[in-house]
Amino acid sequence: MRIALGSDHAGFNLKSCIEKSLHGSSVITGDFGAKGPENPFDYPDAAFDVGSRVARKEYDLGILVCGTGIGMSIAANKIPGIRAALAYDEETGKLAREHNDANILTLGGRKTDCESGIRIVRAWLSAEFQGSRHSDRIRKISSFEERSPSTGNEPEGSPRLVTFDHPLIQHKIGIIRNKHTSVKVFRELVQEIAGLMVYETTRNLPLEPVTVETPITTTTVSSISGKKIAIVPILRAGLGMVDGMLQLIPNAKVGHIGIYRDPGTLEPHEYYCKLPGDIGERDIIIVDPMLATGGSAVAAIDLVKSKGGTKISLLSLIAAPEGVSRVQDKHPDVTIFTAALDSHLDDHGYIVPGLGDAGDRLFGTR
Numbered sequence: 001m002r003i004a005l006g007s008d009h010a011g012f013n014l015k016s017c018i019e020k021s022l023h024g025s026s027v028i029t030g031d032f033g034a035k036g037p038e039n040p041f042d043y044p045d046a047a048f049d050v051g052s053r054v055a056r057k058e059y060d061l062g063i064l065v066c067g068t069g070i071g072m073s074i075a076a077n078k079i080p081g082i083r084a085a086l087a088y089d090e091e092t093g094k095l096a097r098e099h100n101d102a103n104i105l106t107l108g109g110r111k112t113d114c115e116s117g118i119r120i121v122r123a124w125l126s127a128e129f130q131g132s133r134h135s136d137r138i139r140k141i142s143s144f145e146e147r148s149p150s151t152g153n154e155p156e157g158s159p160r161l162v163t164f165d166h167p168l169i170q171h172k173i174g175i176i177r178n179k180h181t182s183v184k185v186f187r188e189l190v191q192e193i194a195g196l197m198v199y200e201t202t203r204n205l206p207l208e209p210v211t212v213e214t215p216i217t218t219t220t221v222s223s224i225s226g227k228k229i230a231i232v233p234i235l236r237a238g239l240g241m242v243d244g245m246l247q248l249i250p251n252a253k254v255g256h257i258g259i260y261r262d263p264g265t266l267e268p269h270e271y272y273c274k275l276p277g278d279i280g281e282r283d284i285i286i287v288d289p290m291l292a293t294g295g296s297a298v299a300a301i302d303l304v305k306s307k308g309g310t311k312i313s314l315l316s317l318i319a320a321p322e323g324v325s326r327v328q329d330k331h332p333d334v335t336i337f338t339a340a341l342d343s344h345l346d347d348h349g350y351i352v353p354g355l356g357d358a359g360d361r362l363f364g365t366r
């Protein structure tokens, strides 16, 4: 197990003593935050550093110590996917795991002595999440988190997952999930949803002032600056989203990436790649309706980066947590936009509940 430890100056001594107590066990530790107890170190910096590492699964768990444990807990809980719990005794340490599945434990270096701190950590580490009704409650927290609009101000380095709770998008997703929806309607709705999602994916495009003359006077308006956008569908299902996006961003250039999965190794292989020559200067949106295992998405991002692409986001209609984690692990700089985050993958790699094979449903090839 990998545990990231972090503290500010006030938590440094307790953190060091916990770190020593973990030596020699099967735990691999990482040390972040203050380098000593003397110089003031702001607890949010340590909390965001450790929290981001746990959120992107660089570490399995985190332990954060400040003076009271309160500041660390407030800051770490701002990171999507983090459940940081402040514990003052063994009982709360144990319950933080059993009921809350806390992936970060926070402690107060001015409130808890070394011996008690070690006992709390042991209680937390040896407890197991009890699931059942507690899972339902945690799912409520995660789905609230997923539905909340992203501020775009997440701590630097933390991977971003943006989901859409707009009623129009949710309504249309509901229709395309239905297996009785015709190919014609399915195709139209995929384009419409992709178009609606473009509003959010293009939210941070830079604007520049431009002078125009209205019939009345001269005024300054905003115009999108720079080289703008490249849409890169992953063949073939990604094609189903392109026209919907082009309706809103008609000047975008379109690249294409063909990737197939080797039936023997299940590894993705590129068979086609044609990208705009100035790809390095563009905001790139890789599109694929389904983010399932994440294998094709990771391969497509690898390919785009190898051709010079840097500003990349991934747009999918439906994503599985497995695919999101895989992309975030390999490419934490890529923002994932998805209209729905589903439950899991089944044994055949289909998203559950999902909508089946998007390519087959778009092109009627079942």
Ligand code: RB5
Residues within 6 Å of the ligand: 008, 010, 011, 043, 066, 067, 068, 069, 070, 071, 072
């Ligand atoms: C630092 O003096 C102290 O405010 C900090 O360690 C922590 O207790 C905040 O919650």
